[in-house]
Amino acid sequence: MSDPSPAEGVRQRNLARLLRLVHLEGPVSRATLTETTALNRSTIADLVGELVREGLVVERAPDPSRRVGRPSPVVAADARVVAIAVNPEVDALTIAAVGLDRGIPLRERIELDHLLTPDESAQLIAERVGLWRAGELADARVVGVGLAVPGLVRAADGLVRNAPHLRWTDVPLRDLVADATGLPAAVGNDATLGAIAEHLFGAAAGFDDVVYLNGGASGIGGGVIVHGMPLLGAGGYTGEFGQNRPGIASEADRRAGNGVLEDEVSRARLLAAVGLQAADEPALAAALEAAGTGAAEEVARQRRILSTALANAVNALNPAVVVLGGFLATIAAPDVPGLTALVQDQAMSANAEDLEIRVASLAEDRLLIGAAEAAFAELLRDPTA
Template sequence: MSEAAARSDGVRRANLSRVLRLVHIDGPQSRAALTEATGLNRSTVAALVGELVEEGLVEERAPDSLGRVGRPSPVVAPDGRVVAIAVNPEVDATTIAAVGLDRRVIARDRIETDGPPSPEETAQLVSAQIAAWREGPLRAARIEGIGLAVPGLVRTADGLVRLAPHLGWVDAPLRDLVAAATGLRTVVGNDASLGALAEHLFGAARGVDDVIYLNGGASGIGGGLIVHGTPVGGAGGYAGEFGHNRPGIATGTDRRASDGVLEDEVSRSRLLAAVGLDSADEPTLAAALTAAASPPVIDEVARQRRILVTALANAVNVLNPSVVVLGGFLATIAADAIPALLDDVRAQTMPSVADALELRLAVLAEDRLLIGAAELAFADLLRAPSPT
């Protein structure tokens, strides 16, 4: 291939990626809208869409012509039959979902376990679930890959889980184990970082360039950062471990763990104990806390809020975000107190740092980590949708 031909092919591939990413992130759009968004001419967009249709990545639909003048432009939508398998192993259950390129959660299952699964058990759970779904909801699907959202330190270079303390994993080659068990391309990331990505692309932080995301799960509290519109992973991919910071606790009676870190004090397990549950998914815990009217439950929620506020103030002082997003059980305890919590955060930050700060709840709810894991699995496809 000549240098000029190689350049032309590179431009074509980049434009294919632009078009596919637009309909994936922003949803179905007319060819006319894609022409305006890309700045390309109509014939070029038509050719690109045609190639993506041939690749089975998008589909064209008849537009709604009601009330329109002239010939309406066809609507281009991501093909929902292209799917990623998203996995979130936790201490009490492993959640597995099939997420379409159109962002629909096609299937999901929460497999409860007596204790944390081993990496090998996780790989087998994923393999068995995919095999079952291939005979059912994924019979006609094209599985692009598997993304795992793990509550721990994940080395981004090779998907090695360096440490997931609540799962008991140390230097677990999770990517390789799952890939071997399923025969599918596999990628691994930190759960909270993937939650941040999902909320930034599709949820509460959409369109916001500077974001702190805190995720409260069964394994503790993790976080993700978006700075100037770009996810920040740190040198090894381990950035965002807010749960291991030590916030100041102003009132000694609020402390529950001697020399404990944030996730020892602001804890899902303490909330479960307060409402008398051994295990629960997010909606069940939220409903139990809402229904509880006893002073011990009310006091525990208030205690956790006070400590969370100080942790948030520390993070805001350092990073000066526009928005802080809370997910998981953190969203549950903050849901009916956002204005008061924001006032308390501002009271503990430097003047002006939090003047324009917004505190928001994750809007993707219990799907946020799964959608983030699916984005990780879709990343190569979105970057290079045409085969070499």
Template sequence: MASVVDRLGTFDGVHRRNLSKLLALAHLEGPLSRARLTSETGLNRSTVAALATELVDLGLVEERAPDPTKRVGRPSPVVAVHPGVQVIAVNPEVDAVTVAAVGLNARIVVRERLEVDHLVTPDETAELVAGAIARWRRAELAGVRLIGVGLAVPGQVRHSDGLVRWAPHLEWTDAPVRALVEAATGLPTQVANDATLGARAEHLFGAGRGVDDLVYLNGGASGIGGGLVVEGRLVGGARGYAGEFGQNRPGISSAGDRRAPDGVLEDEVSRARLLEVVGRASADEPTLAGLLAASEDPAVADELARQQRILATALGNAINVLNPSLIVLGGFLATLAEWNPDALDAAVAAQALPVAAEGLEIRVAELGENRLLIGAAELAFADLLADPLAEQLVDPLVG
């Protein structure tokens, strides 16, 4: 017979899991009625009411009156995440460090792109993040409870401790950026590969929502990374380094298409080459996309077509190996796809096994330039969503 301690432990574990279920549903689905929560969780109405009340007391959700225009039968209060619970999301890149505050509803509250004219160091990254938080605390984030910080880094990040083993374009090696940001901000910090987090965000909130098998490729200032979702689960690999599509050597059928002898995919399919062809040293994603779309220079069209051909080969290889139902392209890769989607589809189909490509779709990232920040926010929210009663996560709002 189980002891009292064992029974209490079991009850407490079930209780915490049920709190997690409710909070996760409000987080992923948006405001939900208690009746809908009852249906989704399989719990009874009184249990859902008690759990919702507890989450309100913890300051994690708020209850609202039901919409009178949708009221059928007995009214059911609506449960929504509390807007005052937020995290800081960070994406350091070769040309800028982007920092944002993100709510539990995946909404960007405030966002700032801090441009740099040199390769930012891990220490500088921590200082920039701390400075942004201090400024926002006096204005946009006054009265907000910050849960933590999530960093989306363009490099290989060891998932066991967040150590950035190698971020070649930033020239970071074994960089303890997690510890540096924690020391500078006083907030618990998590770090992961940027493209992996982009895949996570698009799978939960964007173009891959509801899709169990997808490949995500991210094109950024530091090159090309990728993320994989297989049977509904994000794949990280043995130590967190899976998805480095940009480091593969592409098959290039035409010698005239090659620009970097013995180069990898991201040497050939390159944001820097697109910037060069429109005569810019740097630009954010929307600006670059606009410049490319507006150009009538044949050289721009030639470069877009060249990069699209090589990208198609890489995608064909991914389809043959992984057999996804969806490929999502983010960053400048989305721009390549949108330039001539029919040509990309045809080139991919010509290089993928017909059976592996059956039913395949290629979509651009729905979350746009916020995808990496939303992914970084998910990383920072993970502990809270897993256990809303964790002691360190239930401090009062900070003014």
């Protein structure tokens, strides 16, 4: 295929710009698109018309509350354009259909009593996609599969270099899933994708310098946003905060010898404190709230160690906001100002003076939305590809 002409290239970029705007901002009037892009009204009408014909956006009647000036149709991402988002974990495989409009019409958590193999993961995904496309997604345009994996994922080709809790090493997961489903696949580290989701749509929206830590069944991972862009590192492995060795002020707080952060600040330890084998985050939060002194002491211990790890991150990266997801949000939520104060007490004063700590606002959707963004990336880059 020949390269596009300069005019075609400009048109492609303008189509991508409009599609990304309605994807990120939600329904937007044509008038707002004209103002935001500085393109004229006839150009906007032409571009929107092409996106409608491509089945990527829909136009709706003008907002009836608008009483001044000429009514302007509203442009919205077509909910029938969906990505399949997947998060394999040690205790479950979560799979969802995420719309280009950010709706999540389908979601399933498949509980497991064994560790998933890569081949089993690909097969389970293919089975669910097949069932959904024969049923609820019969009228949908499924553009691809995005996978948020708790481990090191090579940015260049989606190779899972090491997902230690799943016991996956050098797994070509992208190719396995693409072959099983017949759909394009994209693979990323779960916490990196969670950081992207929270930056675009959640607690870090509007901030350009962000540290995100996610706590899950497989441990603690993280993502970093610098000047509005994900910081991936040379191979794509940035953000492994859980593998850092925390400073622990009191030996009485130490539980894991010379363990790393995720050995001390641990979902498994929280579950043990409330006598549960497994629970999703809302159930764990409810159990901790209802539990007695022993559980409260474990939460306080983990908060103290977490605060030191966060202070180190603040000193190194100087973020405007730190966002905590998963079980880290669970232990932070009861007293976010108190945790912020613990971090500020240990960080350099200039680095932490305007720091905000926030709980991930996308809650259990964060990794699914991040995985969907990976699957939508090519479409958003070139809507006509």
